[in-house]
Amino acid sequence: MVIYLIGFMGCGKSTSGKQLARYLNYDFIDLDIVFENQEKMYIPEYFEKFGEESFRKIEQDILRSIDTNKNIVVATGGGTPCFYNNMEYMRNTGITVYLQLPSTLLCKRLINSHNIRPKIQEKKTEELKTWVDELIKERTLFYKKAHVIIDARTLTSSMLAKVITPYFTHSF
Ligand code: S3P
Numbered sequence: 001m002v003i004y005l006i007g008f009m010g011c012g013k014s015t016s017g018k019q020l021a022r023y024l025n026y027d028f029i030d031l032d033i034v035f036e037n038q039e040k041m042y043i044p045e046y047f048e049k050f051g052e053e054s055f056r057k058i059e060q061d062i063l064r065s066i067d068t069n070k071n072i073v074v075a076t077g078g079g080t081p082c083f084y085n086n087m088e089y090m091r092n093t094g095i096t097v098y099l100q101l102p103s104t105l106l107c108k109r110l111i112n113s114h115n116i117r118p119k120i121q122e123k124k125t126e127e128l129k130t131w132v133d134e135l136i137k138e139r140t141l142f143y144k145k146a147h148v149i150i151d152a153r154t155l156t157s158s159m160l161a162k163v164i165t166p167y168f169t170h171s172f
Contacts, residue, residue, distance in 0.1 A: 003026070010109035016075075044116055
């Protein structure tokens with residue numbers, strides 16, 4: 001069974017994903033890390049050199065290279081569900097879980113985060129807020145297709161595991 005965690009940058013996919021994998025005794029895959037290891041380059045640098053389109057193609061391939069017969073928690077990138085038919089693919093091959101957070105909180109986290117992300121570094125706080133609001137509006141159309149939508153503000157791995165339990169008997 002593959003559990004795909006989706007949601008905007010800064011919603012905690014990687015942190016919650018690692019905890020959930022440990023809790024369920026599943027493997028853990030972070031798409032961004034697989035990308036960086038494979039391309040031997042940090043994502044912001046890749047965006048700068050080769051552009052987003054090229055990034056999305058490789059991201060799509062990495063997503064499809066995951067063995068869906070194994071027990072794995074996958075932390076996707078914030079844009080993963082919104083390109084090609086990745087959302088449909090994930091829905092058909094596993095459980096999709098949207099970690100939802102209000103944009104004000106996401107902005108705070110992105111500003112404080114030590115992770116360097118493309119498109120974030122160069123923006124001032126006010127500009128960032130407008131950009132995040134607009135992008136969330138667009139992306140929510142995809143995120144909302146998840147099997148499970150969860151308020152990520154007070155999330156623990158046991159809560160997350162409990163919420164997705166009914167889906168374990170579901171066949172895809
Ligand atoms: C992106 C989010 C990033 C990473 C890339 C693009 C996006 O992942 O995939 O920088 O378009 O939202 P995180 O959501 O893990 O930061």
